[in-house]
Amino acid sequence: xxxxxxxxxxxxxxxxxxxxxxxxxxxxxxxxxxxxxxxxxxxxxxxxxxxxxxxxxxxxxxxxxxxxxxxxxxxxxxxxxxxxxxxxxxxxxxxxxxxxxxxxxxxxxxxxxxxxxxxxxxxxxxxxxxxxxxxxxxxxxxxxxxxxxxxxxxxxxxxxxxxxxxxxxxxxxxxxxxxxxxxxxxxxxxxxxxxxxxxxxxxxxxxxxxxxxxxxxxxxxxxxxxxxxxxxxxxxxxxxxxxxxxxxxxxxxxxxxxxxxxxxxxxxxxxxxxxxxxxxxxxxxxxxxxxxxxxxxxxxxxxxxxxxxxxxxxxxxxxxxxxxxxxxxxxxxxxxxxxxxxxxxxxxxxxxxxxxxxxxxxxxxxxxxxxxxxxxxxxxxxxxxxxxxxxxxxxxxxxxxxxxxxxxxxxxxxxxxxxxxxxxxxxxxxxxxxxxxxxxxxxxxxxxxxxxxxxxxxxxxxxxxxxxxxxxxxxxxxxxxxxxxxxxxxxxxxxxxxxxxx
Amino acid sequence: xxxxxxxxxxxxxxxxxxxxxxxxxxxxxxxxxxxxxxxxxxxxxxxxxxxxxxxxxxxxxxxxxxxxxxxxxxxxxxxxxxxxxxxxxxxxxxxxxxxxxxxxxxxxxxxxxxxxxxxxxxxxxxxxxxxxxxxxxxxxxxxxxxxxxxxxxxxxxxxxxxxxxxxxxxxxxxxxxxxxxxxxxxxxxxxxxxxxxxxxxxxxxxxxxxxxxxxxxxxxxxxxxxxxxxxxxxxxxxxxxxxxxxxxxxxxxxxxxxxxxxxxxxxxxxxxxxxxxxxxxxxxxxxxxxxxxxxxxxxxxxxxxxxxxxxxxxxxxxxxxxxxxxxxxxxxxxxxxxxxxxxxxxxxxxxxxxxxxxxxxxxxxxxxxxxxxxxxxxxxxxxxxxxxxxxxxxxxxxxxxxxxxxxxxxxxxxxxxxxxxx
Numbered sequence: 001x002x003x004x005x006x007x008x009x010x011x012x013x014x015x016x017x018x019x020x021x022x023x024x025x026x027x028x029x030x031x032x033x034x035x036x037x038x039x040x041x042x043x044x045x046x047x048x049x050x051x052x053x054x055x056x057x058x059x060x061x062x063x064x065x066x067x068x069x070x071x072x073x074x075x076x077x078x079x080x081x082x083x084x085x086x087x088x089x090x091x092x093x094x095x096x097x098x099x100x101x102x103x104x105x106x107x108x109x110x111x112x113x114x115x116x117x118x119x120x121x122x123x124x125x126x127x128x129x130x131x132x133x134x135x136x137x138x139x140x141x142x143x144x145x146x147x148x149x150x151x152x153x154x155x156x157x158x159x160x161x162x163x164x165x166x167x168x169x170x171x172x173x174x175x176x177x178x179x180x181x182x183x184x185x186x187x188x189x190x191x192x193x194x195x196x197x198x199x200x201x202x203x204x205x206x207x208x209x210x211x212x213x214x215x216x217x218x219x220x221x222x223x224x225x226x227x228x229x230x231x232x233x234x235x236x237x238x239x240x241x242x243x244x245x246x247x248x249x250x251x252x253x254x255x256x257x258x259x260x261x262x263x264x265x266x267x268x269x270x271x272x273x274x275x276x277x278x279x280x281x282x283x284x285x286x287x288x289x290x291x292x293x294x295x296x297x298x299x300x301x302x303x304x305x306x307x308x309x310x311x312x313x314x315x316x317x318x319x320x321x322x323x324x325x326x327x328x329x330x331x332x333x334x335x336x337x338x339x340x341x342x343x344x345x346x347x348x349x350x351x352x353x354x355x356x357x358x359x360x361x362x363x364x365x366x367x368x369x370x371x372x373x374x375x376x377x378x379x380x381x382x383x384x385x386x387x388x389x390x391x392x393x394x395x396x397x398x399x400x401x402x403x404x405x406x407x408x409x410x411x412x413x414x415x416x417x418x419x420x421x422x423x424x425x426x427x428x429x430x431x432x433x434x435x436x437x438x439x440x441x442x443x444x445x446x447x448x449x450x451x452x453x454x455x456x457x458x459x460x461x462x463x464x465x466x467x468x469x470x471x472x473x474x475x476x477x478x479x480x481x482x483x484x485x486x487x488x489x490x491x492x493x494x495x496x497x498x499x500x501x502x
Numbered sequence: 503x504x505x506x507x508x509x510x511x512x513x514x515x516x517x518x519x520x521x522x523x524x525x526x527x528x529x530x531x532x533x534x535x536x537x538x539x540x541x542x543x544x545x546x547x548x549x550x551x552x553x554x555x556x557x558x559x560x561x562x563x564x565x566x567x568x569x570x571x572x573x574x575x576x577x578x579x580x581x582x583x584x585x586x587x588x589x590x591x592x593x594x595x596x597x598x599x600x601x602x603x604x605x606x607x608x609x610x611x612x613x614x615x616x617x618x619x620x621x622x623x624x625x626x627x628x629x630x631x632x633x634x635x636x637x638x639x640x641x642x643x644x645x646x647x648x649x650x651x652x653x654x655x656x657x658x659x660x661x662x663x664x665x666x667x668x669x670x671x672x673x674x675x676x677x678x679x680x681x682x683x684x685x686x687x688x689x690x691x692x693x694x695x696x697x698x699x700x701x702x703x704x705x706x707x708x709x710x711x712x713x714x715x716x717x718x719x720x721x722x723x724x725x726x727x728x729x730x731x732x733x734x735x736x737x738x739x740x741x742x743x744x745x746x747x748x749x750x751x752x753x754x755x756x757x758x759x760x761x762x763x764x765x766x767x768x769x770x771x772x773x774x775x776x777x778x779x780x781x782x783x784x785x786x787x788x789x790x791x792x793x794x795x796x797x798x799x800x801x802x803x804x805x806x807x808x809x810x811x812x813x814x815x816x817x818x819x820x821x822x823x824x825x826x827x828x829x830x831x832x833x834x835x836x837x838x839x840x841x842x843x844x845x846x847x848x849x850x851x852x853x854x855x856x857x858x859x860x861x862x863x864x865x866x867x868x869x870x871x872x873x874x875x876x877x878x879x880x881x882x883x884x885x886x887x888x889x890x891x892x893x894x895x896x897x898x899x900x901x902x903x904x905x906x907x908x909x910x911x912x913x914x915x916x917x918x919x920x921x922x923x924x
Contacts, residue, residue, distance in 0.1 A: 065526075
């Protein structure tokens with residue numbers, strides 16, 4: 001505990017200081033067994049941070065107006081002081097890129113290094129979703145490939161054409177992910193080689209499906225009754241890429257690019273609570289250890305704790321600024337709670353969590369981080385104590401009822417229901433409407449029919465007509481959207497172009 | 503194992519392209535917003551950018567999502583008094599954020615306007631975009647491109663008539679000095695030595711003789727350098743520049759009489775500065791003639807036009823008279839498009855208005871492409887307006903508008919110079 005270990009007393013940071021922080025934090029993280037990609041820490045200006053913001057954190061985005069819109073929005077909020085910029089952005093790549101803003105104080109920089117370069121980084125490397133769906137070593141290459149490809153298309157086909165086409169792809173971006181297959185790893189080299197083959201192969205496939213050469217009548221009957229697709233398809237963009245009749249090869253490639261990027265972000269959308277919770281838990285743990293070992297002083301800790309508590313603050317539902325459950329608060333709460341259950345289990349914990357009560361907390365947390373996503377993580381680990389701490393309650397809003405009903409609160413009778421309902425809030429499957437490709441009238445008007453299976457009677461948002469226009473642009477022929485309610489009744493909710501008599 | 507990289511130096515303005523694309527994409531909406539913004543406010547300074555509001559729904563990128571309705575169970579923190587089974591009234595739609603507001607953060611979109619700031623350049627581009635000088639014609643249709651010969655430095659060859667004597671002689675002198683220099687130096691030395699030799703007897707005859715010979719020789723060498731050589735000749739160089747076939751001149755006539763009080767003058771100046779900015783920005787070659795008048799009209803430069811404080815009574819016809827003279831003198835109507843913008847409070851010496859009308863009808867209107875008159879008065883129109891109305895009836899290219907206050911400047915300006923489709 002000698003004073004000589006102190007890294008810094010100044011709030012101004014310097015490069016050697018950051019290196020020292022990184023070294024020490026890295027060492028401690030290693031002691032805790034955090035497994036990370038190598039770090040690449042980059043110092044950027046506030047303006048560059050806004051750039052990074054507006055390109056959804058992609059270090060190399062292709063050019064598109066929507067990023068400009070995002071930038072304008074971010075800039076405005078920042079200039080007006082309505083919004084502080086995030087202190088960091090971290091990219092799931094290998095090496096893991098963490099952006100630090102130059103305006104941060106040295107304390108914030110240390111916090112960000114612990115949070116991003118060790119917390120998020122280890123999560124990216126360990127969590128099963130990221131392992132299955134993203135290949136961190138190839139993403140930068142792929143983004144570069146995408147950017148160049150889009151630029152090339154713009155040169156050949158005109159900026160506006162390409163941009164409009166990308167708009168349509170973006171509209172369906174959330175429906176461009178595979179949920180159950182492992183994607184092949186991508187890299188710039190392979191991608192370029194295969195892209196060419198793909199174009200030709202795709203075209204040959206299509207030609208068969210859309211063949212217009214007359215066939216024998218018996219065959220025709222069989223073909224007519226054959227459904228296409230044989231099974232409903234949930235990856236709309238994939239379906240379009242492979243089957244849309246009129247797309248040019250370059251358009252298919254663009255669909256694919258959007259799809260791949262959507263896939264890359266898919267795990268992040270499902271692990272917000274866990275990811276932030278994990279990173280927050282670790283910056284808290286690492287910096288406290290830093291303090292215990294005498295690397296930082298009291299002043300550091302006070303500023304750090306002040307920042308930390310504002311990050312994990314959970315406003316109550318009736319607060320004017322309430323905007324839902326704070327993922328940092330919930331995630332940090334749960335991670336800390338797991339540690340508590342391991343170290344000091346109560347009788348209640350032993351009843352609820354017989355498997356982890358009294359176990360080694362590092363191993364337990366590591367297991368939780370690796371094998372869950374938000375939905376399952378909450379369903380598995382949300383403890384009665386935390387529900388009491390948060391004073392959670394469930395409100396049922398049923399349009400058939402006059403009034404809202406409180407269906408569960410943080411008491412013995414309500415714990416399970418609360419936990420399930422909260423887990424369901426983080427289930428992408430219930431957050432987003434379930435829409436699948438149902439049928440293609442491949443022997444008739446080539447129209448595409450989508451089917452929306454209603455979840456708890458929830459109707460689609462009224463802008464679905466606009467989305468259908470985009471889908472129509474991609475598909476090239478009529479597009480219909482049907483909705484199936486819980487009783488199996490099918491109803492046409494939209495079509496594009498609209499037909500007469502409907 | 504960690505790398506620390508300082509990226510602050512590179513990659514500024516990465517989003518500029520995307521921002522431009524965004525603006526191009528929403529040009530029509532932004533333009534509408536710009537126009538609306540202008541209509542509703544006075545200009546303080548034209549040089550600043552402008553805040554623009556666009557309804558957020560116009561910019562939305564639609565995606566499939568759940569709409570309100572159906573059955574949903576939401577979890578909220580911070581329970582105080584609820585117990586299981588409580589029934590609560592449904593909060594009104596759109597209050598958002600309250601208890602049971604469902605996914606308030608998701609459904610609360612699309613209400614706020616999207617506000618952002620355009621830079622001055624972007625703003626002016628949009629503002630002036632579909633404005634033009636009406637009736638601009640190519641003045642000399644039949645001829646192919648017309649060239650004007652202009653001076654462009656000097657050249658080494660050319661026609662004897664173009665010899666530039668001063669340049670040529672300067673060159674010759676330099677050449678003479680340079681060529682004779684080694685001989686002259688030696689000549690001076692020899693002469694000096696000879697003098698010393700002669701000054702100190704007994705004289706070394708042989709050496710003196712040698713020196714005299716050398717001196718004679720060197721003098722001949724120096725004389726042999728020609729006074730002028732073809733090499734020295736310089737000619738004025740002229741090149742042909744294509745003349746624009748659409749030449750235009752804008753006459754800006756401003757009334758600075760005593761009846762124009764500070765506020766009115768200010769309005770007139772704002773109008774003219776807007777006009778000036780527009781002309782400079784959208785037309786590469788345009789001449790502007792500034793005329794100020796009270797009882798006497800005077801052609802002035804830009805500086806004086808906008809900043810001079812001289813004032814007096816009002817005789818509008820003086821300005822028209824002057825303009826007529828300038829036209830005949832400098833802007834032959836065969837090759838010039840002539841435009842006029844006049845600003846006045848309409849308070850003219852009452853006997854003068856008929857003569858203004860006559861001047862316009864006879865000496866001016868037949869020659870100008872477009873004549874815009876703005877009257878800066880919140881009051882009733884006076885004699886000048888009535889006189890001008892007669893002109894307007896005869897000539898469709900005569901436009902008159904009234905400006906009450908600063909808020910009118912932009913709309914009136916746009917109205918006057920709106921692009922008219924043929």
